[in-house]
Amino acid sequence: xxxxxxxxxxxxxxxxxxxxxxxxxxxxxxxxxxxxxxxxxxxxxxxxxxxxxxxxxxxxxxxxxxxxxxxxxxxxxxxxxxxxxxxxxxxxxxxxxxxxxxxxxxxxxxxxxxxxxxxxxxxxxxxxxxxxxxxxxxxxxxxxxxxxxxxxxxxxxxxxxxxxxxxxxxxxxxxxxxxxxxxxxxxxxxxxxxxxxxxxxxxxxxxxxxxxxxxxxxxxxxxxxxxxxxxxxxxxxxxxxxxxxxxxxxxxxxxxxxxxxxxxxxxxxxxxxxxxxxxxxxxxxxxxxxxxxxxxxxxxxxxxxxxxxxxxxxxxxxxxxxxxxxxxxxxxxxxxxxxxxx
Numbered sequence: 001x002x003x004x005x006x007x008x009x010x011x012x013x014x015x016x017x018x019x020x021x022x023x024x025x026x027x028x029x030x031x032x033x034x035x036x037x038x039x040x041x042x043x044x045x046x047x048x049x050x051x052x053x054x055x056x057x058x059x060x061x062x063x064x065x066x067x068x069x070x071x072x073x074x075x076x077x078x079x080x081x082x083x084x085x086x087x088x089x090x091x092x093x094x095x096x097x098x099x100x101x102x103x104x105x106x107x108x109x110x111x112x113x114x115x116x117x118x119x120x121x122x123x124x125x126x127x128x129x130x131x132x133x134x135x136x137x138x139x140x141x142x143x144x145x146x147x148x149x150x151x152x153x154x155x156x157x158x159x160x161x162x163x164x165x166x167x168x169x170x171x172x173x174x175x176x177x178x179x180x181x182x183x184x185x186x187x188x189x190x191x192x193x194x195x196x197x198x199x200x201x202x203x204x205x206x207x208x209x210x211x212x213x214x215x216x217x218x219x220x221x222x223x224x225x226x227x228x229x230x231x232x233x234x235x236x237x238x239x240x241x242x243x244x245x246x247x248x249x250x251x252x253x254x255x256x257x258x259x260x261x262x263x264x265x266x267x268x269x270x271x272x273x274x275x276x277x278x279x280x281x282x283x284x285x286x287x288x289x290x291x292x293x294x295x296x297x298x299x300x301x302x303x304x305x306x307x308x309x310x311x312x313x314x315x316x317x318x319x320x321x322x323x324x325x326x327x328x329x330x331x332x333x334x335x336x337x338x339x340x341x342x
Contacts, residue, residue: 001059001063001219001223001224003223007223008223011051011104011226011227014047014236015111015230017253018047018234019104019108019135019223019234022040022104022237023104024331028135032096032099032100032238032241033241034241034242036241037238037239037240037241037242038238038242040235040237040238041235041238041239042238044127044231044234044235044238045235045239045273047231047234048071048231048232048234048235049071049077051067051227051231052064052067052068052071054280055224055227057068060249062278063221063281065278065282066218066219066221066224066230066278067219067224067227067228067342068282068331069219069278069281069282069285070205070215070219070224070225070228070229071216071231071232072209072282072285072286072289073215073218073228073260073264073285074214074215074228074229074232074233075213075232075235076256076257076260076285076289077156077207077210077211077214077257077260078207078211078233078236078239079239079243079250079253079257080207080253080254080257081203081204081207081236082236082240082243082244082247083153083247084154084207085103085200085203085204085240085244086240086244086247087104087153087154087156088154088156088196088199088200088203089196089244091156091157092156092192092195092196092316093315093316093317094175094192094196094316095175095318098175098177098178099240099241100237100241101178101193102193102196102197102200103179103199103236103237104237105201106200106201106204107204107233107236107237108235109201110201110203110204110208110233110236111193111204111229111230111233112229113204113205113208114212114226114229114233115226117208117209117212118212118225118226118229119222120220121212121213121216121225122220122222122225125216125220132216132217132268132271133268133269135213135216135217135265136213136217136264136265136266136267136269136302137265137269138213138265139213139214139217139261139262139264139265139268140209140261140262140265140266140269142210142258142261143258143259143260143261143265144258144259144262145312146254146255146257146261147255147258150172150255150258154203154225156199159199160198161198162199163196163204165198165199165284166195168187169190169194169195170187170190171189171190171191171192171194171195172184172189172190172191172192172314173190173192173316173317174192174316174317174318174319174320174321174323175191175192175193175316175317175318175319176191176319176323176324176327177324178193179191179193179327180193180194180197181194181330182327182328183327183328183330184326184327184328186328188305188330192316210261211229212229214260214261214264215228215229217264217265217267217268218264218267218281219278220280245275245305246305248300248302248303249296249297249300250292250293250296250297251296251299251300252292252295252296252299253289253292253293253296256288256289256291256292256293257289257292259288259292260285260288260289263281263284263285263288264281264285266286267281276297
């Protein structure tokens with residue numbers, strides 16, 4: 001697959017332009033409604049699917065199917081991110097109007113780190129073809145762990161990441177708007193929003209360790225791996241606001257995701273024995289995800305939407321007007337010293 005340099009820059013340009021549009025549309029803190037989230041979700045999915053159509057038209061059905069298989073895998077695995085984000089936000093009691101800023105920066109960081117992981121994975125596969133068997137074994141093990149722990153959820157309170165953060169970073173217990181850092185009594189301290197961002201960013205990196213090997217199981221083309229990842233991730237924020245109050249209904253989705261990882265792992269192990277057609281892989285992944293979603297919704301029909309609740313969450317709060325007024329700017333302007341003797 002010969003990708004011209006201009007196409008790489010064009011894709012990066014589209015990604016930057018869409019991120020800028022998203023940031024401009026949400027420049028002021030406000031609660032994202034379900035209708036707004038649905039509109040953005042449709043837009044992001046349309047963009048991702050349309051790009052797959054371009055790949056199919058320009059480079060043929062095989063590469064088009066590889067893109068769609070990778071996009072579907074990444075989009076499906078990304079739903080697990082949404083569940084974890086909902087738990088993190090619930091634990092910290094993050095006001096809904098501040099959540100978009102955290103997710104925007106989280107997704108931006110995820111794009112950067114995934115690009116690094118993809119480049120590293122492509123180099124490893126090129127230099128050591130046997131690394132695919134390592135990826136396959138890892139996916140099989142990850143799928144097994146997901147099945148065994150399908151009913152377990154992230155324990156934010158006992159998270160080693162959070163404990164390390166609070167140990168080394170002084171933090172206030174109050175939200176100061178969308179600020180991540182404030183200066184209090186001359187000392188720079190973090191707001192709970194910075195702790196949330198750190199957790200979101202690191203969990204994104206952990207999820208990438210699963211998803212990157214998975215997509216290399218359906219395509220070895222770095223361009224397809226990156227674009228499928230990018231277009232799947234770009235719509236994550238909208239997906240969160242669309243599904244955050246419904247995650248309790250997707251009771252079988254984690255099980256479905258586990259079977260997707262196991263299927264891709266088996267496909268990779270069989271590379272030198274029998275190459276499973278991409279169309280078959282795409283169909284299998286689509287069927288597994290569809291069945292897990294439909295079964296989940298049927299089993300939980302009648303349950304109403306509600307926010308995630310985390311027992312024992314600490315009492316983070318919104319800063320009072322007095323506290324907001326007392327908070328000093330983190331970056332202070334230097335005062336000019338008047339010239340003497342002139």
